Amino acid sequence: MSNKLNRRDFIKASTMMGGGILLSFRGNDSVAATLPAEVSFNSYLSISPDNFITIFAPNPEVGQNIKTAFPMIVAEELDADWKNVKIVQAHLDTKKFNRQATAGSGAMQHSWDRLRKAGATARWMLMEAAAKRWNVAHHTLTTDNGWVWHKESGRKLNYGELATEAAALPVPTEVKFKEKKDYKLVGKPIHNVDNADIITGKPIYGLDIYREGMLLAMIERPPFGTKIKSVETAAAKAMPGVVEVIVFKNKVAVLGKSTWQVMNARKALKVTYEPEEAVESTADHDRIMKQLLEKSDVKPSRKEGDVEAVLKTAPQIITREYQAPFLSHACMEPMNFFAHVKQDGVELIGPAQLPEDTRKNVAKLLGVDIEKVTLEMTRMGGGFGRRQRSDYSMEAAELSSLVKAPVKLMWTREDDMRGGQYRPAMRYRFEAALDAKGNWIGYRMRGVGVNSGNSTRPDHFPAGAVPNFQVDSIDHKSPVTTSPWRAPSENFLGFAEQSFFDEIATAAHRDPIEYRLEYLEKAQKEPVGAVKYDIERMKGVIKLVAEKANWGKKKNVYQGFSAYFSHGSYIAQVAEIEKVKGRIVLRKMIAAVDCGVVVNLSGAYQQVQGGIIDGLGHALYGEVTLKDGIPNQQNFNTYRLIRINEIPAVEVHFMDSAINPTGLGEPALPPAAAAFANAFFKATGKRLYNQPFMKEEAMKGVKFGQSS
Incomplete structure (x- = not known):
């Protein structure tokens, strides 16, 4: 395994002040050793003469463990002593770094080889320096654990002793990566590098930011679809600590010296609103989505064969509909951002999943040169897609420009849940045609989303496996703002698809796992159209989870199965329900995962466990409903999350894979609800079609949860 380096992009090799080597590389795969201010790079490391290694983590840390996993890869190829590694969060720098983003579970897929090159190239240069000295x-x-060895003579030097000499050497045109069997860090459980700071309360989050002369700000925002009719600000302005009250862009901001003062002053505002566009309620969305399901002039996203004809003539037709509500991202840390707009530039600090977009949007808003905008990333107390939006950072920047002072904008929990950017509400209709022998000969799925963009995934299984196949996608534009929510669209589509497939298998009198494997074989041997998923990887996780769950062989245990492909990874899950003292108890979730090479075993396990729990909790309880543009759920007393005594045991098995890492932050969530729903059917004979499950007719009279 080798990679040729582009010497045309080599810029300069030099020692740092005081000696040492700093290694970096560009997004186009070139590698160079240089001072950090002189070269564009993605990820880099520095080695000091006293044998300490600093690795800069360029991507936003939202809890997905990237700040630990990225440096592990560099340190692995460097063959470094992890105890001597210091991790530093990098600021946004589009000239030096490539893809500083946390979105779509794509960071590891994008950076794996780049990070390996950084470590492997530094290791080669250190060895070359030792070879010349000896x-x-x-x-x-x-090399071993931060030392270069010449075993024949017994001589050794640590990396710090060689760093200055290594920095003066030419950068190699080709380096070899380690083989998986030689990994010492990758694949092992490594503690999150921020654990100590989190536990001891170090200021690492956006809400911790403080600057001398900073004003605190809160904003009163209108109901969806309305505009301000009148504002009375006198009472708020007269309150202690209030510096300014500003009406801007259909909002009212209160700025002051303390959180408590600003919060109380905002309550003193008197704002009335009037309709600006359609002021929609949940009942309106339900009606609109049902109507759109009947829309005739829809161009299919994918079509094979003639599903319309098959659905008219097949001996057995199965038709089902599934509906999902809006969901809040419910981040533990509400939205916040710091901005200081000065004459010579703009300073931004805070939690952002797409910091480059944030910087661009603020520069455009203020009409300033983007090069004059700096952005420092903080750790995030949750994101789940919400912090891909720049609305809150733009608000902070605009207020700072208006009051000519540094501003930290804060959202309360109620602001966070009232402020939109929800998971889109969605509705699906599925139709399947079976012949007299239970063969699956036709499939049609139509999805409608509220501001979802694309509610379907037309190339997912059973694409390629069923001869007559059609997928339609429809979007309803609404004033209710939405944004990506962990595994966009797939978070509910995975439940709907996998629940429906279970019904098809039941109608065909077949085991649901065997039935899926049969049609995966069909897609492999006689594909209908393009197959854009990896059938072997899908079959692998299905067989592994069936084995680990002892599928169909446990007494007094009701098992439900689901499997899904998302963000490059494949995950199969089995839910196990028992009846205990008259209650339905979800005892265990078993997952088999193929995400390629597992970088940090503990981090990977936490991602899968967290995705499953998040998927289950929101499917069971989560919803945001609206009345006249105002959400009914505005805090955790009405927006129900899963509770600790309701969380099942989660057993995770990773496939032994040598392929490059694929996504893991999102893939475990989509199949979780379906595994539960299919197990629930086994236990009760009742199907679940709408979320949240606890409001379903099938759940009435069912005692769910722990027996004690």
Whole structure:
């Protein structure tokens, strides 16, 4: 495994002040050793003469463990001593870094080889420096835990002793990566590098930011679809600590010296609103989505064969509909951002999943040169897609420009839940045609979303497996703002698809796992159209989870199965329900995961466990409903999350894979609700079609949860 480096992009190799080597590389795969201010790079490391290694983590840390996992890859190829590694969060720098983003579970897929090159190239240069000092051949040397060894003579030097000499050497045109069997860090459980700071309350989050002379701000925002009719601000302005009250862009901001003062002053505002566009309620969305399901002039997203004809003539037709509500992202840390708009530039600090977009949007809003806008990333107390939006950072920047002072904008929990950017509400209709022998010969799915953009995934299974196949996608534009929510669209589509497939298998009198495997074989041997998922990887996780769950062989245990492909990874899950003292108890979730090489075992396990729990909790309880543009759920007393005594045991098994890592932040969520729903059917004979499950007719009279 080797990678050729582009020497045309080599810029300069030099020692840092005081000695040492700093290694970086560009997004186009070139590698160079240089001072950090002189070269564009993605990820880089520095080695000091006292044998400490600093690795800069360029991507936003939202709890997905990227700040630990990225440096692990560099340190692995460097063969470094992890105890001597210091991790530093980098600021946004589009000239030096490539794809500083947390979105779509794509960071690891994008950066795996780049990070390996950084570590492997530094290791080669350190070995070459030792070879020259000892006058021996490079190939006679080895490295181990931060040391270069010449075993024949017994000599060794640590990396710090070689760093200055290594920095003066030419950068190699080709480096070899380690083989998986030689990994010492990758694949092992490594503690999150921020654990100590989190536990001891160090200021690492956006809400911790403080600047001398900073004003605190809160904003009163209108109901969806309305505009301000009148505002009375006198009472708020007269309150202690209030510096300014500003009406701007259909909002009212209160700025002052303390959180408590600003919060109380905002309550003193008197704002009335009037309709600006359609002021929609949940009942309106339900009606509109049902109407759109009947829309005739829809161009299919994918079509194979003639599903219309098959659905008219097949001996058995199965038709089902599934509906999902809006969901809040419910981040533990509400939205916040710091901005200081000065004459010579704009300073931004805060939690952002897409910091480059944030910087661009603020520059455009203020009409300033983007090069004059800096952005410092903080750790995020949750994101789940919400912090891909720049609305809150733009508000902070605009207020700072208006009051000519540094501003920290804060959202309360109620602001966060009233402020929109919800998971889109969606509705699906599925139709399947079976012949007299239970063969699956036709499939049609139509999805409608409220501001979802694309509510369907037309190339997912059973695409390629069923001869007559059609997928339609329809979007309803609404004043209710939405944004990506962990595994966009798939978070509910996974439940709907996998629940429906279970019904098809039941109608065909077949085991649901065997039935899926049969049609995966069909897609493999006789594909109908393009197959854009990896059938072997899908079959692998299905077989593994069936084995680990002892599928169909446990007494007094009701098992439900689901499997899904999302963000490049494949996950199969089995839910296990028991009846205990008259209650339905979800005892265990078993997952088999193929995400390629697992970088940090503990971080990977937490991602899968967290995705499953998040998927179950929101499917059971989560919803945002609206009345005249105002959400009914505005805090955790009405927006129900899963509770600790309701969380099942989660057992995770990773496939032994040598392929490059694929996504993991989102893939575990989509199949979780379906595994539960299919197990619930086994236990009760009742199907679940709408979320939240606890409001379903099938749940009435069912005692769910722990028996004690």
